[in-house]
Amino acid sequence: MNKQSQLTRSKLPISGQIVMFFIRHIQHAMASLGELWRNPISSFMTMAVLGVSLSLPAALQVLVKNAETITQSWNSAAEISLFVDEGRSEKSIQSLIARLKVYPEVAEIHYINRDQALEEFQRLSGFGEALSYLDVNPLPAVVMVTPSLKYSSPTGARELLNKLEQEAEVSFGRLDIEWLERLQAVVRLLERTVMAIAALLVLAVVLVIGNTIRLAIMNRRTEIEVMKLVGATEAFIQRPFLYTGIWFGIIGGVLAWVIINLLVWYLDSALAELLGLYGSELHMESLTLAELGQLVLLASFLGWLGSYLSVRQHLRAIEPS
Amino acid sequence: MIRFEQVSKVYSGGQKALSDVNFHLKRGEMAFLTGHSGAGKSTLLKLITVIERANVGKVSINGHDIAKLRRSQVPYLRRDIGMIFQNHHLLMEKSVFDNVALPLIIEGFSHGEIRKRVAGALDMVGLYGKERHSPIMLSGGEQQRVGIARAIVNKPPLLLADEPTGNLDPKLSMDILRLFETFNDSGTTVLIATHDLGLIARMKYRTLTLKQGRVLGAQELDQTDTLSGY
Numbered sequence: 001m002n003k004q005s006q007l008t009r010s011k012l013p014i015s016g017q018i019v020m021f022f023i024r025h026i027q028h029a030m031a032s033l034g035e036l037w038r039n040p041i042s043s044f045m046t047m048a049v050l051g052v053s054l055s056l057p058a059a060l061q062v063l064v065k066n067a068e069t070i071t072q073s074w075n076s077a078a079e080i081s082l083f084v085d086e087g088r089s090e091k092s093i094q095s096l097i098a099r100l101k102v103y104p105e106v107a108e109i110h111y112i113n114r115d116q117a118l119e120e121f122q123r124l125s126g127f128g129e130a131l132s133y134l135d136v137n138p139l140p141a142v143v144m145v146t147p148s149l150k151y152s153s154p155t156g157a158r159e160l161l162n163k164l165e166q167e168a169e170v171s172f173g174r175l176d177i178e179w180l181e182r183l184q185a186v187v188r189l190l191e192r193t194v195m196a197i198a199a200l201l202v203l204a205v206v207l208v209i210g211n212t213i214r215l216a217i218m219n220r221r222t223e224i225e226v227m228k229l230v231g232a233t234e235a236f237i238q239r240p241f242l243y244t245g246i247w248f249g250i251i252g253g254v255l256a257w258v259i260i261n262l263l264v265w266y267l268d269s270a271l272a273e274l275l276g277l278y279g280s281e282l283h284m285e286s287l288t289l290a291e292l293g294q295l296v297l298l299a300s301f302l303g304w305l306g307s308y309l310s311v312r313q314h315l316r317a318i319e320p321s
Numbered sequence: 322m323i324r325f326e327q328v329s330k331v332y333s334g335g336q337k338a339l340s341d342v343n344f345h346l347k348r349g350e351m352a353f354l355t356g357h358s359g360a361g362k363s364t365l366l367k368l369i370t371v372i373e374r375a376n377v378g379k380v381s382i383n384g385h386d387i388a389k390l391r392r393s394q395v396p397y398l399r400r401d402i403g404m405i406f407q408n409h410h411l412l413m414e415k416s417v418f419d420n421v422a423l424p425l426i427i428e429g430f431s432h433g434e435i436r437k438r439v440a441g442a443l444d445m446v447g448l449y450g451k452e453r454h455s456p457i458m459l460s461g462g463e464q465q466r467v468g469i470a471r472a473i474v475n476k477p478p479l480l481l482a483d484e485p486t487g488n489l490d491p492k493l494s495m496d497i498l499r500l501f502e503t504f505n506d507s508g509t510t511v512l513i514a515t516h517d518l519g520l521i522a523r524m525k526y527r528t529l530t531l532k533q534g535r536v537l538g539a540q541e542l543d544q545t546d547t548l549s550g551y
Contacts, residue, residue: 016429016431017429020429020430020431021429024429222410222412223412225410226410226411226412226423227423227427228396228399229370229399229404229410230399230400230404230423230424230427230471231396231397231398231399231400231402231424231427231428232396232427233393233396233397233427234393234396236427319372320370320372321372
């Protein structure tokens with residue numbers, strides 16, 4: 001019975017086995033690449049399909065990223081206006097400001113005293129003439145509070161507002177964030193749409209690679225039969241197919257990156273023109289090097305997964321007869 | 322080396338291929354397996370190489386009970402069996418060298434070792450120097466000998482041949498059989514399935530004759546075999 005357990009052992013010494021394990025992996029990886037090179041047209045067709053499929057989720061990622069940089073600047077526009085109780089002295093207002101400044105949630109404070117408020121109102125409202133008939137200034141002093149980045153989200157800003165209203169000198173506060181909440185809801189919806197489309201396209205990539213590998217397995221049916229007859233393990237037989245899948249993924253990923261860059265380059269001039277009309281200097285950003293790495297890593301994983309699923313299903317079905 | 326005890330095989334379609342087969346091929350022995358087509362020769366070889374498994378009875382190869390063999394262990398058993406086929410199962414788009422080297426690549430030998438052993442195996446079958454040829458360029462007899470070189474290149478203890486002389490003329494057939502004899506002389510157990518009765522008659526080796534799934538005139542399992550292990 002001892003012999004039974006010996007059956008899985010190779011005849012080589014253990015150090016040789018380890019070295020050969022790596023050498024064989026490298027050989028298989030290179031051989032798979034060579035195999036792709038030998039059928040350039042069909043290989044390229046598959047890679048092009050993968051590149052296009054991957055470029056769509058990646059393009060959406062670029063879109064979301066650029067949208068975020070734009071909305072980021074809008075988010076910080078969320079300001080809280082605190083109206084000070086009438087009849088508070090200038091001194092007590094200054095002490096309020098001093099206290100507000102030490103709040104960790106507060107990034108910036110801008111004080112508008114009553115006279116300034118009146119001046120601004122006269123200038124912007126168009127009721128300037130009417131106001132001059134009033135004996136007293138009806139406007140309260142206002143402290144404009146800009147929340148720190150962490151508290152600039154609608155919920156965070158609202159939280160801060162509640163806290164600030166507890167201050168004795170503050171009559172009430174206002175936060176104009178409804179539009180911000182709507183914007184964020186729209187952005188969330190967009191993000192979710194992007195995720196759903198990305199998931200579908202990722203599935204398409206796995207299926208395309210799985211199908212390509214299936215055809216490759218069918219083409220090499222006799223070879224696989226012979227290999228099984230002379231004692232090849234399934235791991236050995238499936239390895240070149242798995243590497244083929246990984247190569248498809250890597251090259252497809254790089255292709256997607258190229259497509260994205262072309263797309264950004266094409267759109268950027270048009271966008272710059274549009275933003276220029278609004279006096280903005282924003283430029284579209286493409287994928288960073290780290291994101292390229294992630295894209296290629298994800299693509300190679302998808303390639304591996306697609307070929308693994310295919311190999312699992314089809315390699316077992318081939319048995320010598 | 323090969324031991325069958327009350328082995329029966331019925332295919333899933335209900336076709337009865339082997340019934341109650343008993344025989345024992347000792348280590349270092351050389352024997353012929355013969356019978357009409359459809360008598361069960363191929364099935365018997367498939368049971369030895371674990372392409373099929375027996376429904377009833379016990380098959381032991383090289384001391385391993387096939388019934389207890391897990392699927393993942395089958396490749397390692399096959400590495401101990403050199404197989405030669407009538408249609409030689411060569412990979413036509415690969416060179417002679419790649420074909421013969423396949424079992425060694427699978428076992429993970431180093432490149433230098435592979436080259437040495439392939440050259441040795443090709444020398445033994447008389448095809449030294451034809452490494453770079455494509456099998457398509459070779460004659461039928463030469464192709465068969467490439468198949469034999471592949472079967473012996475990793476020096477397996479057991480050699481199985483299924484109609485190895487099927488497509489060859491008598492002179493070439495005899496050459497191939499002489500080749501098997503030399504392997505047998507160096508200790509390899511050899512089992513050759515053939516329907517070429519003329520060929521068998523000229524050589525004095527044990528013959529197992531199959532008829533309708535049964536072994537005719539084979540010695541029953543004797544007690545000394547059982548005690549010696551295999």
